Amino acid sequence: MKAYQIGAQDGIDALVATTRPEPVAGPGQALVAPRLVGLISRDVQLLRGVYGARQPATRIPMSEGVGEVVAIGEGVTQVAIGDRVVCGHFASWVDGPFRSDVFAHDIGITHDGWLAERVVLPAAALIRVPDALADADVAGLASAALTAWNALIEICHVKPGDTVLCLGTGSVSLAALKIAKARGARVAITSSHDAKLATARTLGADIAINYRTSPDWAAEVIAQTDGKGADIVIETGGADTLGRSIAAAATSARIIVIGVSPGEGNAIPDYLSLILKNVTIRGIANGSRAMFVDLLDAMVANGMTTVVDRVFPFAEAPDAVRYFAVAGHLGKVMIAV
Secondary structure (H helix, E strand, O other): OOEOOOOOOHHHHOOOOOOEEOOOOOEEEEEEEEEEEOHHHHHHOOOOEEEOOOOOOOOOOOOEEEEEEEEOOOOOOOOOOOOOEEEOOOOOOOOOOHHHHHHHHHEEEEEEOOOOOEEEEEEEEEEEOOOOOOOOOOOOOHHHHHHHHHHHHOOEEEEEEEEEOOOOHHHHHHHHHHHHHHOEEEEEEOOOOHHHHHHHOOOOEEEEOOOOOOOOHHHHHHHOOOOOOEEEEEEEHHHHHHHHHHEEEEEEEEEOOOOOOOOOOOOOOOHHHHHOOOOOOEEEEOOOHHHHHHHHHHHHHOOOOOOOEEEHHHHHHHHHHHHHHHOOOEEEEEOOO
């Protein structure tokens, strides 16, 4: 089968095309033929050698996708041949609260991912895709959208009347925008590009702030919420933005930390504000299979779709990575297998 592997992990050009024998589904496993694969930021970090421990050069990358089951191993009852399926990238996190050991089976990192003509996946992690959802709507959910769902629904219990602040217009923020609006919340979003903010408004954003032209964007959030601030902050920026997220927060706000950019200054420059506002800061990592099922059901019920920027053919996967790494896109960058 045709596949790509991460090679030397010395830059975005490290991705190497390869051919290897088709894998075989063992007990409890399913052999899946990927149809559409989504890119996320850690795919680029992996190729650059800056995402955790270095992986074998033969590792097949990409942590999210949609495909068709073409074979099943002994004892598999969760899916059948012909099913269209997705799964979260923490394959062992089926249900229940987060556990640190979910990192031991991380699709596209510790185990081969979706960027191949065939991939073996644990059948217990797979989810049948509702017929109402297109491949493009589900291929890019396993990381960004599932994380946004966990943050807003499972952790923050977003409700009508809440103000949700989404930092940037990356995939997590766009997914959070749609989920929050479906729950009746008001959404503020930031970007350095007016065109991206205009698109965010068409998706339902109530407040759009250009942080280049309004560098004190936290004060702008306070001003445009009549002095209250944001009840929930989807913090995707990292250490350099956490202080401003606290400044933009309402009393008793919840800040969900997703971004891991290292930053140059103190992550929390104003501890007094953190205390006076009674702010809760919590980090999260993705979500469980059960959460993914709920996300898919919500997408069907609310007619939610996924914003797609561009789809590259399989033979142009390296070009897709380079395009994604520039970070000029709005919406998901995908590869058709």
